[in-house]
Amino acid sequence: MNSLRLGSYTFTSRLILGTGKFSSVSAMIEAVRASKAQLVTVALRRFNREQAEDDLFGPLSEIEGLTLMPNTSGAATAKEAVKAAHISRELSGSPFIKVEIHPNPHHLMPDPIETYEACKILAAEDFIVMPYIPADPVLAKRLEEVGCSSVMPLGSAIGSGQGLSTAEMVKIIIRESNIPVIVDAGLRSPSEACAAMEMGCEAVLVNSAVAVARDPAAMASAFAKAVEAGFDARNAGLMPRSGSAVASSPLTSFLGAAR
């Protein structure tokens, strides 16, 4: 109950970190260590076998106990994402793939149709498929049906720091889902990550909020604590919200006295 299961893997940490946007590779590595994340995502775009200084994969692969989840950021179609997944698996040896397909390179909103097609293919090829999706409960079930290991609805637009603006939809996805729901994108503060966990997310994925913080490592650690607190709070059972109406005269008196 206390570990996160994804495919055949289990993780005690429920914070997944993105590795882009940092001011340097060393700042990123420090943040990853401080976050105690056991799963991080790295874009195939940022694999650079020819120049070690520009490569994100190499330094991450040296961290013990860390599982790498390549992502297909840059892909605009299912075909490209599948190709990127194959190359990523070959380069990294990881069975994980974060499917990220955004045909519009500006707002980076995930394409539900292409994502579905890619996931169907990759799940059949035994990848541990982790799709980044719009917060759409129907799409989430469709992806569960084709064999995805989780769904990762966006909290708000990537890099927007708008928090859980899709909370209502994410709640429906969580209520209906048999696979872990992981909020990915849009979170700005640890309190939002905590709220996502309290809501019932199995994990959260954070990148910008940590990468552009003044002190990324300290922010990564703050997110780790918040995620843990949110998870514990959910398991401890949150008290019911106040404010539900209480009728001034009994509504059930017509049923007669209890025998």
Added chain:
Amino acid sequence: MIALPAWLTDERLTEDIEPLLRQTDAESLERLAAEAQAVTLRRFGRIISLYAPLYLSNFCSSGCVYCGFASDRTSPRRKLEFDEIERELRAMKKLGIGDVLLLTGERTSAAGFDYLRRSVELAARIMPRVAIEAFPMSVAEYRALAECGCTGLTIYQETYDPENYAKLHRWGPKQDFLERLETPERAITGGIRSVGIGALLGLSEPVGEALAVARHARHLCRTYWKAGVSVSFPRIRPQEGGFQPAYEVGDRFLARMIMAFRTAMPDIDLVLSTRESPAFRDGMAGLGITRMSIASRTTVGGYVESETAGASQFEVSDDRSAEEFCAALRAKNLEPVFKNWDAAYNNPLPEKERA
């Protein structure tokens, strides 16, 4: 009088940017800078994507008065042979470069479509990302280039003022204002994934030019929702021919223009080349600018050995080495990124041809 497309004169497309461009006080500039920095940080983080130009040829059929490669310049003409292109690209790769912009002049028989296509094909085997800045082409030609692994096109309208455009382009195929204006659309239709636009600042009244560029960018974003659009901010530099620009575009205006574009268009790449000084480039990195050229040679070739190169298109202002420039970015807590693309997305380049 030519019939301009409706978007070019549509003031509603730029009603948010125009007031920002027309302000002149220091206080508003500082406020704009803070906003531009915050927007850049949110969307792009602390990274600057790098690219480098490779001039393939300086043969040219056009008579642009402001250009060192115009066909009446007396400097020797030169084009790189394919084995030279390969050597240049390998030399660039040694510097770490993973994103190359291939440049030519206007179409000539010496450096025409077939030459460019073969050059792209060659470059895509060596570099993860290949873009071009060359003569306007047809949709079919762009499709053929995309199939060889070309993902980007840069084409500047130079000036969006049609009358001034006619005066500045004395002869040659570039005289056709509308054909040039519609070039990004033909490239996108042909399958080129991203297009870069801009005005050569100094040729016409700067605020009008800035508004036209912004309208062009927005028109492209709205019409071609899958296309990447980026904006560059080239200012006229000294070149052979000695052309003096009609308008002076000062550092403060240029900074204001870049920052206004960033706040109004938060998620497109804004590009600054080595035309600008080290101080200006370092200052603007992260204040809106997200993509920069590095270690540039504006002569034909020049990465293998600089003295073999012929005339340059313009003088670069920032001639720092890749190492020096990266150190300056790092000092600003920004990470220079040499590879921010993967050939996996260069459809439909066959897998065995991947860089």
